Amino acid sequence: MTDTASLEIDRVSKRFGDVVALREMTFDVRAGELFGFVGSNGAGKTTTMRIALGVLTSDGGQVRWQGKPITDETRRHIGYMPEERGLYPKMKVGEQLSYLARLHGLSASAAKRSVAEWTERLGVAHRAGDEVQTLSLGNQQRVQLAAALVHDPEILVLDEPFSGLDPVAVDVMSEVLREKVATGVPTVFSSHQLDLVERLCDRVGIVRSGEMVACGTVDELLAGGSVRLIVDAPQAQRGWADGLPGVTVQEHNGSRTVLELDDGADDQQVLKTALATGPVREFTHRRESLTELFRSVVVEPKEEEAA
Template sequence: MRDGALQIDGLSKRYGHVVALRDMTFDVRAGELFGFVGSNGAGKTTTMRIVLGVLAADAGEVRYDGTPLTIDTRRRIGYMPEERGLYPKMRVGEQLEYLAQLHGMTAPAARAATRVWADRLDIAHRLDDDVQALSLGNQQRAQLAAALVHDPTVLVLDEPFSGLDPIAVDVMSDVLRERAAAGVPTVLSSHQLDLVELLCDRVGIVSAGTMVAVGSVDELRADGESVLVIDAPDAPTGWADTLPGVRTASRDDRGRTELRLATGTDDQAILRAALATGPVREFAHRRSSLAQRFREVVTHQAGEPEPPTRTRGRRGRLIPTQQTWPARRTDPAKGSQA
């Protein structure tokens, strides 16, 4: 079936006794930004190198638009390696034109595309400089330009945000969204999970060479733990220990109780139980972040107990049925006092 997607199907790779990939399977849909995340050594770069044809898989297949990749289709992939691959003593402009021609563009088309992407990524004033004369951030911009200059139909980016300043992160994020809007399937790996959470349509979590969880950020977070923090100073100690869906409850010396909840727990039922003990001054809900879900999945995959770490997220209020809130409130869309 021809659908414009990049499909990674059952990849396996072994180096002697070391298993790098074990039945690695996922797809990146047309126009999708797919976050590929995992610990160091999990198999992300090996997977990307197999997609590019740099490495051969022991088993499995990579397809684009329903067809196994060939030399010709791989020429249409834009690749940004984790170890930056530009020639340090070659001028930026000459290098981008050269790489574009390697991907099949004519010299005039390569020259025009180089100018377009240099302007877009704010390195036009450095085209006559050697790559080694650029700052790390500008080298990153040049490397992204090299991945985009030949108008690729697929993007594979390994740690594209490493070393970038906040302005460059915004520029690169905008570029990736634009390419996705043009229908380009994009897979990117990053250890910056906050950026992955904001940018990607779906995320795949890989551990020990295997894809262990795939879904949208909301889907992954929904499967994880969430936390309620209730400020009910008159509630007796242990008031929430037996409530349905409460995994653990801990209370500090100020009367604030932190509850860790199972998926699907009725928040309003917990609020009503708290109100039955006396006034509730605050009711804050922290959904599991992608970083927290990542820790849960990878730790569980390793067979270790899940660490009792605090989740972080935007605070929101639930409207009580028996208690009037004070004038101070939180805007859930902004996470600040309103």
């Protein structure tokens, strides 16, 4: 696959009875890389992460770190953030984080320093003496991230880390993840917030029905995708672009029309046709977004199967 300084998921398979959860799932997360792991609910993201953590065993394939199979000792150096709250609700924040740091091998003094650092960094230092259950969901999410970071992990595996966060908290968490990646820590996170994935990640893997169906940088994934043209012509009537060669109307909302252009379609002919109706306030090319790509490789195939 890639160099040895990476987390490798190599042809990992898993069944639950008659249900195939993973079918030879394969990808890698490289040193100093932020990898976005996306797919519909039930696609296999959490199962993959749990196998990497040793919470579940696979039926086949292998998980490796630095070219070697992951062991219990290796897993002590992984920072894991589950989608479900993995904290003791009646335990105080600071005591809990210190306890988790000690479980990962830190001394009492090192654990104390790390807890102070991460609660301050994530904006929950003032709640260190409070029980977790008294915190808002957003602050619980911040503490959950602190629990993943408090032992200075060599790998980060985060399941929906941005879920339930307000925009300010999203910015804080994004900055923290960028900082960890800059130190060489390979980081993989799942998310349904595809605009955030597109903005943050070095590479993205899209999962469907337990298989990796697309993987690469955002530019690589979107290369060759359709070109969208946004035209705002206030005097144009609905249907003004119908019949133009190589042009498909995707959306018409008031004066604004979104068109998809085939290769070789003449955008100047589109502009000429729009101007013939009156003034044009906007004429903008836009590439396909990650959300649109996701729909095309995940949502539409499922709908076709259902049909």
